[in-house]
Amino acid sequence: MVTEKILKQDTQKTIETETFQWTKQWYPVAVVDHTDSSRPYPFQLLGKNLVLWQNNSGKWSCFEDVCPHRLVPFSEGRVESDGTLMCAYHAWRFNSEGKYVSIPQSKNKETEAKNCADSKSCAIVYPTQERQGLLWVWAESGEQAQVESQLREPRVIPELENPSDKVVKLYWSMRELPYGWDLFMENVSDPAHVPVSHHGIMGSRYDEDKYYDMIPVRKFSTQEGFSFEIRPIKVPGMKQAIHDFQPPCHMRIFTELEGGGKSILALYASPSRPGWCRTIGCQVFVKDDQGKRAKGLGFFGLPMPE
């Protein structure tokens, strides 16, 4: 307990320094409703090949996508009814903690028990959690990562933490896109492109290609990002529009409307590998005093192909 407390204190100090640590972060990597829990789910994060899978009690685990025996991808394996992940090559089975529980080629039970107890034989496990309908993965493995990951909250949507009749969430959409995290974040920070690139959906390229102010609303911080208000407001019925970048990969576009309603466009872009990112997004509304919600964006208001 004492060691864990010291480690937590040291960790807290480390993550408060001004060096941004890309691997000591939570990233959303999958929409739960889009995954088939009967089979392993491969994906990439920061250039690593990883795999998610769900055991028979509903617990999700994330492993490096490589079996420690002969390096075959776990994603080619099978989720078994006994709550294990079976490798496709020699049928060795792993539990949700990444430990071997069965080696069918063992000579006898004693040999199998000895081999299963060997720490070299474990899968490489990454901390994982399910929040707000998304699967989040901490981008480091190991015991220390388990402790560190508990000290940091994923960048969730606060309005969804306390559900009520006033809060409406639309569909999650997800796409793996052939452009990098940096380009995505620059794009969603840029209000000037909206009426031009999204002509006919959000404004007009002929009437609204005008000057914008981007006024900071909180101090820039390596760990906490930045936020700015867009002026002037050009959309009728809109009181305020704020873009809020929260590292490592969340852009929250918050709009307050006349009558007390709110609209949040929550966008995430997890860096899959150089030149690619996995974008996940949805719209959330808080109804106004009359119980009405804003119209929102057409394409984000519809269920997208999974």
Ligand code: FES
């Ligand atoms: S490579 Fe996985 S069990 Fe042999």
